Amino acid sequence: MTFSDRVEERLAPLRQAILSHPFTTGIGDGTLELDKFRFYVRQDYLYLIDYSRVLAVASARAGTLDAMGWFARLLHETLNTEMDLHRDFCAGFGVSRQELEATKRAPTTLAYTQFLLSTAHHRPFAELAAALLPCQWGYWEIGDYLNRRGLPSHAPLYSQWIGMYASEEFKALGLWVRKLVDGLAQDQPSPVLEGMEEAYATSLRYELLFWEACYNLETWPPGGVDDAPEP
Numbered sequence: 001m002t003f004s005d006r007v008e009e010r011l012a013p014l015r016q017a018i019l020s021h022p023f024t025t026g027i028g029d030g031t032l033e034l035d036k037f038r039f040y041v042r043q044d045y046l047y048l049i050d051y052s053r054v055l056a057v058a059s060a061r062a063g064t065l066d067a068m069g070w071f072a073r074l075l076h077e078t079l080n081t082e083m084d085l086h087r088d089f090c091a092g093f094g095v096s097r098q099e100l101e102a103t104k105r106a107p108t109t110l111a112y113t114q115f116l117l118s119t120a121h122h123r124p125f126a127e128l129a130a131a132l133l134p135c136q137w138g139y140w141e142i143g144d145y146l147n148r149r150g151l152p153s154h155a156p157l158y159s160q161w162i163g164m165y166a167s168e169e170f171k172a173l174g175l176w177v178r179k180l181v182d183g184l185a186q187d188q189p190s191p192v193l194e195g196m197e198e199a200y201a202t203s204l205r206y207e208l209l210f211w212e213a214c215y216n217l218e219t220w221p222p223g224g225v226d227d228a229p230e231p
Contacts, residue, residue: 002178002182002185003130003181003182003185003186003193003196004133004137004178004181004182007130007196007197007200007201010197011200011201011204014201014204014205014208015138015141015204017208018138018142018207018208018211019141019142019145021208021211021212021215022215023036023040023211023212023214023215024142024146024211026215027146027152027158027161027162028145028146028149028152028158028162029152030152030154030155030158030159032158034093035217036214036215036217037093037158037214038090038093038094038095039214039217040214041086041089041090041093041095042090042095042099042100042103043103043105043106043109043210043213043214044086045083045086045087045090045100045103046103046105046109046113047109047112047113047210048078048082048083048086050113050116050117051078051113051116051135052075052078052079053117053120054116054117054119054120054128054132055071055074055075055078056071056075057117057120057121057128058071058120058125058128058129058132059071059072059075061120061125061128062125063125067180070176070180074173087100089157089160089161092157093157106213106218106219106220107213107218107220108206108209108210108212108213108218109210109213111206111209112203112206112209112210115131115202115203115206116131116132116203119131119199123195123199124192124195125184126181126184126185126188126192126195126196127195127196127198127199128199129177129180129181129184129196130181130184130185130196130197130199130200130203131199131200131202131203132177132203133174133177133178133181133200133203134200134203134204134206134207135203135207136173136174136177137174137177137178138204138207139165139170139174140165140166140170140171140173140174141174142165143161143162143163143164143165143166143167143170144165144166144171146162146166147162147163147166151163181196181200184196
């Protein structure tokens with residue numbers, strides 16, 4: 001059994017909680033309130049900004065030219081293609097670029113991105129790769145799950161979202177990261193594997209918390225800090 005298979009089996013209840021979360025199922029059947037999805041796309045935009053920073057560090061720290069090139073290409077695609085597509089998609093939901101740029105990080109968004117940035121800068125590369133896997137593979141898992149249940153024809157933008165993450169192209173991205181993580185885990189001593197498993201588990205927990213935060217339109221308590229300083 002590979003590292004990714006083993007850790008996914010151990011954390012199956014968390015993965016199932018994501019698939020059965022009302023935010024996820026609401027996209028799947030088209031009943032999710034638009035204000036919740038608008039909140040999500042704004043927070044996801046901020047996540048992608050810090051995710052790009054993490055990819056840049058991952059490319060610099062990767063141990064092979066193949067991995068360096070893959071992370072560099074993904075960074076390029078994220079910054080120069082996906083961000084534009086995200087802005088266009090948001091416009092379909094009535095969220096302007098100005099609104100995106102003015103959005104502040106919700107508590108969970110801040111915590112999740114700071115965890116990834118800290119892992120990228122201060123932890124072994126194997127842990128960084130493991131920390132990226134729940135997002136990269138998890139979105140395909142959600143898209144595939146919802147796609148197999150049937151697209152909500154009365155909610156075309158939700159159908160578009162599902163189709164994007166259920167695509168073979170996105171699956172291939174997830175498979176590449178799985179292969180990288182499984183390769184890094186081979187013949188590693190127990191302390192390294194434990195670090196990788198904890199990094200994976202922490203990201204997976206944040207994935208669930210992120211959906212929960214978006215569903216609940218999470219805000220800071222009155223008087224709280226509403227954004228992080230620039231890294």
